[in-house]
Amino acid sequence: MVDIYIRGGWIITMDSERRIIRNGAVAVEDGLIIDIGKKEQMDGDYKAYADIVINAERDIVLPGLVNTHVHLAQGLLRACADYLSLIDWLKDRVWPLQGNYKKEEALASAKIVVLEMIKSGTTAFLETGLVSRYGPDEIIEMIRGSGLRAAVARHVMDLKGYATKENILHEGLVELGDYSLKDTIRLIEKYHEWDNKIWVWFGPRTPGAVSVELYREIAEKARELNTGITMHLAEVREDVEYTLRDFGKKPVEFAHWLGLTGRNVVLVHVVWVDDDEIKLLSETKTSVSHNPSSNMKLASGAARVSDMLRQGVNVALGTDGGPSNNTYDLMREMKHAALLQPLRTLRPDAIRAEDILEMATIRGAKALMIDHLTGSIEKGKRADVIIVDYWQPHLHPLNNPVSHLVYTASGHDVKHSIIDGRLIMFNRKVLTMKEEEVLEEAEKAAWSLYERTGICKTPDLKWPVV
Ligand SMILES: [Zn+2]
Numbered sequence: 001m002v003d004i005y006i007r008g009g010w011i012i013t014m015d016s017e018r019r020i021i022r023n024g025a026v027a028v029e030d031g032l033i034i035d036i037g038k039k040e041q042m043d044g045d046y047k048a049y050a051d052i053v054i055n056a057e058r059d060i061v062l063p064g065l066v067n068t069h070v071h072l073a074q075g076l077l078r079a080c081a082d083y084l085s086l087i088d089w090l091k092d093r094v095w096p097l098q099g100n101y102k103k104e105e106a107l108a109s110a111k112i113v114v115l116e117m118i119k120s121g122t123t124a125f126l127e128t129g130l131v132s133r134y135g136p137d138e139i140i141e142m143i144r145g146s147g148l149r150a151a152v153a154r155h156v157m158d159l160k161g162y163a164t165k166e167n168i169l170h171e172g173l174v175e176l177g178d179y180s181l182k183d184t185i186r187l188i189e190k191y192h193e194w195d196n197k198i199w200v201w202f203g204p205r206t207p208g209a210v211s212v213e214l215y216r217e218i219a220e221k222a223r224e225l226n227t228g229i230t231m232h233l234a235e236v237r238e239d240v241e242y243t244l245r246d247f248g249k250k251p252v253e254f255a256h257w258l259g260l261t262g263r264n265v266v267l268v269h270v271v272w273v274d275d276d277e278i279k280l281l282s283e284t285k286t287s288v289s290h291n292p293s294s295n296m297k298l299a300s301g302a303a304r305v306s307d308m309l310r311q312g313v314n315v316a317l318g319t320d321g322g323p324s325n326n327t328y329d330l331m332r333e334m335k336h337a338a339l340l341q342p343l344r345t346l347r348p349d350a351i352r353a354e355d356i357l358e359m360a361t362i363r364g365a366k367a368l369m370i371d372h373l374t375g376s377i378e379k380g381k382r383a384d385v386i387i388v389d390y391w392q393p394h395l396h397p398l399n400n401p402v403s404h405l406v407y408t409a410s411g412h413d414v415k416h417s418i419i420d421g422r423l424i425m426f427n428r429k430v431l432t433m434k435e436e437e438v439l440e441e442a443e444k445a446a447w448s449l450y451e452r453t454g455i456c457k458t459p460d461l462k463w464p465v466v
Pocket of ligand 1: 069071128232268320321
């Protein structure tokens with residue numbers, strides 16, 4: 001007997017040879033992929049002996065997507081901060097909203113983000129920075145219940161600035177250095193490596209909000225506790241001005257000087273970097289999370305993704321948050337990533353659909369240091385598999401499944417999702433969450449937050465609402 005047998009369709013394996021199997025099949029038992037091959041050769045062994053048989057004749061079967069940059073606390077903030085550049089966006093809208101969260105509201109935000117990610121094909125993600133105000137324990141427990149895999153970073157900080165702007169962090173988000181470091185270690189002791197599903201990382205705030213001493217301590221503790229670090233870096237030009245002005249270093253040099261480079265580090269955005277910095281990222285095996293929608297919307301700049309890939313940097317993909325994207329749909333993010341490089345370089349072949357799908361799957365798993373578990377459909381890996389319905393006008397006829405996934409599909413086309421060998425979504429119904437309740441809770445929480453802060457109370461529209 002096997003637990004799940006998927007038969008038919010195109011299987012994009014993302015294995016070391018990047019095989020694509022037509023009329024393929026996958027057998028799953030005890031959370032593991034135990035067999036993969038051609039349907040006609042596997043049907044006899046599994047079809048009559050599986051608890052669940054999924055007929056995927058008109059589907060694309062691929063590894064679950066890995067979103068390497070998520071803000072769970074920004075799920076209620078969509079359309080609350082349009083038409084602003086990063087620092088004003090943070091200071092005037094995003095931080096005052098997040099700095100006023102009550103725990104139950106932050107949890108409602110995290111739930112709606114998790115639900116959206118499951119419904120759009122994400123099976124693992126990296127949260128960038130929880131703080132005490134949001135109730136990190138409750139949020140981690142909720143993620144456990146949802147079935148998603150997650151590396152959850154908790155913010156560590158001891159200053160209140162952003163780049164050259166001092167004291168601009170909202171009071172409601174300020175934490176002391178010693179406290180934020182100790183609380184991260186507490187969460188690591190409590191949840192890290194839980195069931196190979198949850199990991200707790202250090203999430204130092206962006207340069208300007210952390211002292212050199214604390215950055216160094218974070219780097220040392222992460223090595224000692226065998227965990228990861230994720231941090232925004234070189235997102236906007238002000239980030240470069242700051243590290244040059246105060247430390248005489250370019251952003252990646254600054255991170256390297258602090259010990260914040262290496263296999264266990266995911267630097268986010270990394271837009272304003274030169275060739276030497278790209279070389280340093282490659283040499284140190286530091287991963288980069290590319291978030292094209294956010295970079296375009298906030299007018300931050302276009303990251304040099306094709307150059308980084310050519311230099312051997314592990315670039316992965318992330319959506320960023322509600323007010324900068326404004327979705328958590330990594331399938332749609334693939335398209336934006338694919339379109340931005342030709343625009344930036346004026347070369348139509350600057351990046352290929354295959355590169356983008358690698359960024360959204362196996363490279364993401366590598367960034368999260370879980371590529372031994374997930375990121376591809378291979379014998380012996382945990383079964384994180386999504387199934388996309390191509391029997392729809394916009395995906396039909398299917399002559400190139402990789403091109404269709406990257407340029408044409410969206411998260412709504414994901415029909416089923418399996419995480420760790422467990423069916424999490426079937427025919428677009430999420431089996432681990434009460435969808436209606438999540439929507440209702442989010443609506444209630446959002447309006448009480450808007451009411452309390454006075455931000456986002458009326459829609460930012462040029463047109464009258466009657
Ligand atoms: Zn971010």
